[in-house]
Amino acid sequence: MNPQTIREGYNFAYLDEQTKRMIRRALLKAVAIPGYQVPFGGREMPMPYGWGTGGMQVTAAVIGENDCLKVIDQGADDTTNAVSIRAFFRDLTGVRTTEKTEEATLIQTRHRIPEKPLQAGQVLVYQVPIPEPLRFIEPSEVETRKMHALEDYGVMHIKLYEDIAQFGHIATAYAYPVLVNGRYVMDPSPIPKFDNPKMDNSPALQLFGAGREKRIYAIPPYTDVKSLDFEDHPFEVQRWEQCCAICGSDESFLDEVIMDDQGAHEFICSDTDYCRERMANLEVTA
Amino acid sequence: MNSIALQIGFQEPVTDAQQVFRSLLKVMSEPGVIESLDQATTLETLCPAAFSTCLALLDSTTRIWLAEPFNSDAVAKNLSFHTGCRLTQTVGEADFVLCRADQLPQLDQLKRGSAEYPDRGCTLLVQVDQISDTALPESTVLRLQGPGIPGQRTLAISSLPRELIHYLTGRPDPFPLGLDIVLLADNVVTAIPRTTRVEVN
Numbered sequence: 001m002n003p004q005t006i007r008e009g010y011n012f013a014y015l016d017e018q019t020k021r022m023i024r025r026a027l028l029k030a031v032a033i034p035g036y037q038v039p040f041g042g043r044e045m046p047m048p049y050g051w052g053t054g055g056m057q058v059t060a061a062v063i064g065e066n067d068c069l070k071v072i073d074q075g076a077d078d079t080t081n082a083v084s085i086r087a088f089f090r091d092l093t094g095v096r097t098t099e100k101t102e103e104a105t106l107i108q109t110r111h112r113i114p115e116k117p118l119q120a121g122q123v124l125v126y127q128v129p130i131p132e133p134l135r136f137i138e139p140s141e142v143e144t145r146k147m148h149a150l151e152d153y154g155v156m157h158i159k160l161y162e163d164i165a166q167f168g169h170i171a172t173a174y175a176y177p178v179l180v181n182g183r184y185v186m187d188p189s190p191i192p193k194f195d196n197p198k199m200d201n202s203p204a205l206q207l208f209g210a211g212r213e214k215r216i217y218a219i220p221p222y223t224d225v226k227s228l229d230f231e232d233h234p235f236e237v238q239r240w241e242q243c244c245a246i247c248g249s250d251e252s253f254l255d256e257v258i259m260d261d262q263g264a265h266e267f268i269c270s271d272t273d274y275c276r277e278r279m280a281n282l283e284v285t286a
Numbered sequence: 287m288n289s290i291a292l293q294i295g296f297q298e299p300v301t302d303a304q305q306v307f308r309s310l311l312k313v314m315s316e317p318g319v320i321e322s323l324d325q326a327t328t329l330e331t332l333c334p335a336a337f338s339t340c341l342a343l344l345d346s347t348t349r350i351w352l353a354e355p356f357n358s359d360a361v362a363k364n365l366s367f368h369t370g371c372r373l374t375q376t377v378g379e380a381d382f383v384l385c386r387a388d389q390l391p392q393l394d395q396l397k398r399g400s401a402e403y404p405d406r407g408c409t410l411l412v413q414v415d416q417i418s419d420t421a422l423p424e425s426t427v428l429r430l431q432g433p434g435i436p437g438q439r440t441l442a443i444s445s446l447p448r449e450l451i452h453y454l455t456g457r458p459d460p461f462p463l464g465l466d467i468v469l470l471a472d473n474v475v476t477a478i479p480r481t482t483r484v485e486v487n
Binding site: 022150 | 310311402404409432436461462479480
């Protein structure tokens with residue numbers, strides 16, 4: 001690694017060492033208590049809240065010279081948020097970056113888990129807007145802390161039941177609550193529920209950072225992560241009748257894209273790396 | 287008045303602290319995995335792994351309690367100089383407790399945090415003679431299960447005191463309360479956080 005590539009006047013990975021230590025201590029407690037939200041002294045980052053300041057602080061505390069970083073926004077490597085954060089860390093750490101899921105040792109993500117299964121040794125850092133799954137039911141932090149302490153999660157099931165009563169099925173499609181290691185109800189960040197099963201017993205380490213709310217939480221590798229459901233309404237992921245208009249995949253998570261002002265639309269893979277690799281393989285076999 | 291020799295801490299403070307942390311994150315999230323930790327040297331009776339861990343985690347916002355023989359002037363002064371950590375004489379208010387396996391404090395006096403804030407419990411750093419994934423002479427072989435462990439993992443620790451074995455197998459604190467234990471020997475580290483279920487072979 002060439003230290004000259006780091007922008008002058010900044011510490012490695014932007015944050016000062018004291019802040020990194022504080023975040024690191026919070027991360028160690030977070031992995032020791034899977035799904036529990038550890039408060040931390042969130043810092044101002046050179047971008048507004050809502051753009052991934054929590055994820056960036058976790059990444060800055062974790063990243064080292066030997067890492068290879070991938071950043072995705074809604075699955076895509078080439079959108080504003082992903083490009084900016086990737087450039088930020090390339091500037092301030094000099095680490096290698098990649099768009100290939102299997103090459104990355106560290107992946108910062110906004111609202112998706114890559115389609116390609118993660119491997120042991122990889123670290124996935126989620127950007128989290130609202131870390132508290134009970135917040136929309138109970139606005140008081142004192143109360144939600146107590147509810148977590150007492151495992152008082154009945155209201156969460158009531159919220160899901162209200163969906164069934166109103167729509168006939170659980171209509172929650174993203175930020176679908178999960179139970180981690182049989183103990184803490186956790187917000188998986190606004191990933192589509194399509195991605196929830198990938199969290200269960202993943203060989204990769206999953207870290208979550210919420211910058212505005214100043215919370216860090218984690219799921220160690222090989223940890224039970226169960227999406228909440230009912231015996232007669234078991235958890236189900238989204239399915240599409242369409243397949244990807246570019247690569248033809250019928251297994252990936254699809255984004256609907258409006259093509260013109262006549263209402264024409266197409267569905268394409270949200271994971272750009274997955275889609276591109278499938279296209280490359282199709283060209284080889286063609 | 288004897289002057290205390292200050293030792294070099296990390297050669298590369300930023301890089302070394304990050305690497306030590308990544309090893310600690312690895313062992314805390316995958317209990318029983320053994321990682322090497324030799325970014326710092328030996329500090330008097332403190333092994334390289336223990337000194338490295340202290341340098342990476344301690345600062346002026348953390349309180350540490352040192353057991354015999356670590357509560358010497360040399361260790362205390364060096365830790366204070368390099369990290370600015372606060373030394374405490376009251377084991378119950380320490381964020382980190384550093385001890386040798388044969389000099390454990392009363393475990394029930396260590397800070398546990400509360401049901402609302404279980405993260406405020408103490409991290410127990412225990413220096414032992416040897417850590418291995420296969421049985422050693424005079425060692426206790428532990429079978430670990432829980433988060434971070436696919437199936438089960440075996441860990442052998444030499445001369446693990448009865449008190450600590452009782453704590454690990456009995457788990458007197460109801461989850462989410464509990465001690466997160468980092469085991470350090472020479473230049474290797476492993477950890478047994480509060481979620482790990484421990485059986486003795």
